[in-house]
Amino acid sequence: MTTHQDSCGPTQTPDDVDIAALREKYRLEREKRLRKEGSKQYIELEDDFAGYYEVDPYTPAAPRHPISEDIDVAVLGGGFGGLLSAAHLKKAGVDDVRVIELGGDFGGVWYWNRYPGIQCDNESYCYIPLLEELDFMPSKKFADGAEIYQHCRNIGKHFGLYDSAIFSTQVRDLRWDEDVRRWRIGTNRGDDIRARFVVLASGPFHRPKLPGIPGIKDFKGHAFHSSRWDYDYTGGDSGGNLHKLADKRVAVVGTGATAIQIVPFLARDAQHLYVFQRTPSTVDERNNAPTDPEWAKSLRPGWQRERQRNFHSWTFEGMALGQPDLVCDFWTELGRNTAARVLALDDPASLTPEQFMAIREEEDYKLMERLRRRIDVIVEDAQTAEALKPYYRFLCKRPLSNDEYLPMFNRPNVTLVDVSDSKGWNGSPKRGWWRAASSTRSTASSMPAASRSPPRSAAAIPWRRSRAATGCRCSTTGATATRRCTG
Template sequence: MTTAENTCGPTDTPSDIDISALREKYAQERAKRLRPEGSKQYVELADDFAGYYETDPYTPVAPRDPIAEDIDVVVLGGGFGGLLSAAYLKKAGVEDVRIIELGGDFGGVWYWNRYPGIQCDNESYCYIPLLEELDFMPSKKFADGPEIYQHCRNIGKHFGLYDNAIFSTQVRGLSWDEGLERWRVSTNRDDDIRARFVVLASGPFHRPKLPGIPGMKDFKGHSFHSSRWDYDYTGGDFTGGMDKLADKRIAIIGTGATSIQCVPFLARDAQHLYVFQRTPSSVDVRDNAPTDPEWVKTLTPGWQKERQRNFHAWTFEGMALGQPDLVCDFWTELGRNTAARVMALDDPASLTPEQFMGIREEEDYKIMERLRRRIASTVSDPDTAEILKPYYRFLCKRPLSNDEYLPTFNRPNVTLVDVSDCKGVERITEKGLIVGGREYEVDCIIYASGFEITTEISRRYSIESIQGRGGLSLYDYWHDGYKTLHGMTSRGFPNQFFTGFTQVGISANIAANYELQGEHIAYIIAEALDRGATVVEPTAQAQEQWCATIRENAVDNSAFDASCTPGYYNNEGGGGGEGIRSHLGEPYGPGFYAFGDLLAEWRATGSLEGLELHG
């Protein structure tokens, strides 16, 4: 059972390791996966590949007349980012709010991702927002996807967001109309919506990413992206039972967070499953426990914010001396183990930052070796076990946990195909996939290849054109780096606001980021409306000062990122002339909670310092 005050100390990790040898091994494994084109190895979802993004397998698109209207606020995106932005607008007294969403309902990543076995992969009590406000408690530590999706819908109902929402609609363009002093929002449904304010809240996990494998269009079998799961083809639902796969040979490309969860279900139901892996994930024990009702009775108001802050301290801040670890799982293990080493010193206070990072690095290597030895003891075939071992630092890739993934490779109908030497699948034919000169004939290819997280900003936003004052393109304006005030608004783009990872403080919990940003954006919009302003945007000086603040206080993780195996955390190693680009944007160095304090102090003055208001 999950308890309120878990008592957990350092874990038992191997001490008989050669860090120098491992460091060399890590570098070798990284080098053989590097591709010169970097993130450009992934095809853009347009033309022949647009269906992988725009097709909705869950909700039929109902015909409707185009909408032509004036409105106060349009929020783009109906996931946590959009829901929380709209919710805080409602809390601030702004009622004329419309969410526009590509999917058929609210939920974002939890609407689209319905693959078998889908669960939250960090603790539900921290991750799922507004638990106290909606009086909801997740059923287990790592909640199932449908439960989180339902909570998204409940947020929409609680704040009356369904009343004005437009679903099954793709925004094509945003352009600032100087005469109207409004944003003109064009869509694939021929809408002409004239919004006083626009909030871009599409999130980083909404646009599927496809590997640019030669011959993809030649395949004569069935294929789909894991975020557009085709249950008409597979049968079953998120609990499995895919009875239509009994005579099918299935290929799944990718072994990240999605694949870890759905591979065990595919293996049970398919005639044969081929798992194509470029880089293995680190997979720890999940031990998913149901929520203890007795623990719930002990909770007092504010418990979720306290837990989120505790989780952040043990992960992003490295450790939290003097605090219990309330989460106690694979995410916080490195912090706990580092803290135990620090507290064992004769004089912990004398520890220099360099010494601290040295201790943390050693504990990092030990944890990763523990995970590799877990694989060796779980997977019966030594060659398969070796291929599954991750050789990189903790947090080079997203850490994962699952109790069924590794044992799946002991099944006779499962084949692991290592594509690291080829840097990916070489080619797709009419019948299957080629790796190392061998063709694997399959009936269906599932692309579990993730999302557009560090590709070009124009691809990530999925909007063809965003033009501010004088036709200025946001994509051109941000091409060489973000230019914002507080990461949420840019000069030249009046009345436009952004959520996500730009130039903001970053929490270990993405939903906490959206809450903080949603509250701040809602305050500015509400104040502008109350003061009768038709236009609000940052001054050039304030924006320059914020950019300088971000860069002067930046924490330089470039050496760590450059040492990591290619993946979305480091923009696929920085090839293609793009360089290392963090999936976290340009974070505010002092941290998430310092950033929150800064914003609260800014709002408390009531002066809207750094913003120009007109009208």
């Protein structure tokens, strides 16, 4: 059961690492995968691909008349960012707040993503906000998606945000109107909302993206994005039992945070599963466990903020000397190991920044080598095991944990397709997917939840501000702006 960690020590990592050789290996592996197109290698979900994004499979949009009104604050986005913004405004006494959300409910990524196996991939006690305020404790260390989605809804109810929220509505235009001194918000429902203040809370993962595979539009099988999971096609639910795939060959594109949760379920039920990988993820053991009720009762007021700060210090600030590691898992391991090395010095206080970074780099290489050697122990086929090994610094990609992902590659109906040499998937014939000269074909495909992220899509809302207000004329798409100014 998940309990409070009063003390948490360093882990055992290999000492026989050749740092110079690994630096060169990391460089070569990066260059092998790097594509000069950058974000242009992905397909925008527009026109022929709009159905991957704009269609809500969960909540049909109810017909309504366009809204024309003046309000104090419009919050654009109903995920955690929008919910927290609106909640804190309400707590500060600002009541005239309206959340505008594309989905049919609050939740953001937790509304859209309902794929098999969906869970939080860092500790729920830190990740899920307002636990104390809503008197809620997650049922386990890594909470299921449905539990997190319900908590989002509970935040909306607790702060009365449902009373004014507009769902199933996409913001299409945002411009400053100097005549009325308001932000005018136009939507796909014909609304004209005039707000004194606007909070952009669309978040970094608001819009799915597709791989730019040549011929993807010609694929004749069934394809969907994991953030719009098609249970009508697969059968089952978020707990699995995807029985309709029993006679299907399925391809999964990508091996990131979403994919490693999905593919164990697909492997159990599909006739054959092909996992297409450009860059492997770091995958440690998960050891998910139910929350200890006695530990939960022992917590003092303010415990969540303390835990969040502690996690941040151990994970992202290098280490937190003098503090216990309250989370004590794979996220904080590098900080613990670095701290143990520093404290073993004769005079830790004399350590220079350069010396500290050298220690941390060495511990980083040792931690990653531990993870790579773990793959050799679990995965039986040597070629597959080697392809699954990550060669980059810790936190270069999101650290992941799953107890079923690596063993899954020992199944006879699972094939790892390594596309690192070709920098990704090469193409798709009309009746199936292929890679290079391979004859790999499938009847169904899932694109795990890759999403557009900043800076290009920080807002993803075309916005304009008048020249009279600023002396400039601006036009933007997302967070990319062009500006013409006079005198």
